[in-house]
Amino acid sequence: MSTSAGIEVVVHADEDSAARDAADRLLTALAAAQAARGSASVVLTGGGIGIAMLREVAASARRDDVDWGAVEVFWGDERFVPAGDAERNDAQAREALLDALPLDPARVHPMAASDAPEDAGGGDPDHAADAYAKTLSAAASRLGGSSGAGPIPAFDVLLAGCGPEGHVLSIFPDSPAVHAADAGVVAVRDCPKPPPTRVSLTLPAARHAREVWLVAAGGGKAEALARAHGGASEVDVPLAGLRGAERTLWVLDREAAAQLGS
Numbered sequence: 001m002s003t004s005a006g007i008e009v010v011v012h013a014d015e016d017s018a019a020r021d022a023a024d025r026l027l028t029a030l031a032a033a034q035a036a037r038g039s040a041s042v043v044l045t046g047g048g049i050g051i052a053m054l055r056e057v058a059a060s061a062r063r064d065d066v067d068w069g070a071v072e073v074f075w076g077d078e079r080f081v082p083a084g085d086a087e088r089n090d091a092q093a094r095e096a097l098l099d100a101l102p103l104d105p106a107r108v109h110p111m112a113a114s115d116a117p118e119d120a121g122g123g124d125p126d127h128a129a130d131a132y133a134k135t136l137s138a139a140a141s142r143l144g145g146s147s148g149a150g151p152i153p154a155f156d157v158l159l160a161g162c163g164p165e166g167h168v169l170s171i172f173p174d175s176p177a178v179h180a181a182d183a184g185v186v187a188v189r190d191c192p193k194p195p196p197t198r199v200s201l202t203l204p205a206a207r208h209a210r211e212v213w214l215v216a217a218g219g220g221k222a223e224a225l226a227r228a229h230g231g232a233s234e235v236d237v238p239l240a241g242l243r244g245a246e247r248t249l250w251v252l253d254r255e256a257a258a259q260l261g262s
């Protein structure tokens, strides 16, 4: 583990080890939050290693260290496609882990699917963003939180992946979402990575999380990681603006970390 620029960096030999370590750390963090506050909250990510780490949670011998019925589950971003579509981050998370856990359905908070009823956020990604902002506002009064980008819960752990161009959540370089300073949740259109229509937390909203963990693997991410670590602007490299209120942790494999220097 090394720390610089306020970011703790843990580097593993390969993607599998990084996913396993992130899963183990998540179980520890959720159990600790429950011991301290009675409940725990996590914001899930999509992406290759983001879903791989959920599979590692499912397979862990420590899985039952957490009282899953007292975990609030949110998503940091979502693809605005029909419910159950394999592209949806929530569908992938359910298949990898959530369906196997004794979660309280009332505490699982997916973003709306494109085919949801309009009053539940369907039909238009702006409806979905508005609906999720309301979900977060209600959760903030239960879990504690503060305003700034609207009422946002103080999530215990927000998980994120990143893209080779430095996107995090569904916030891409120099896109309208990266300039959205006042909103907590935004609709994303014309996203350069398919599917093109999405819903995303903003960077100011993500920064309400106590802990923000980036999980990333592969040489394709190395340059973006190095630029973010080196102080690039969040407009150019959104990852640079992804910080936790108390802690920012990057769990990487060796290839992703290759350009970070020593």
Ligand SMILES: O=C1O[C@H](COP(=O)(O)O)[C@@H](O)[C@H](O)[C@H]1O
Binding pocket: 045, 046, 047, 048, 049, 050, 077, 078, 079, 089, 160, 161, 162, 163, 168, 169, 170, 193
């Ligand atoms: O589109 C997305 O991509 C990122 C990273 O995905 P990866 O497969 O390159 O690791 C992910 O974090 C985000 O949630 C997702 O919607």
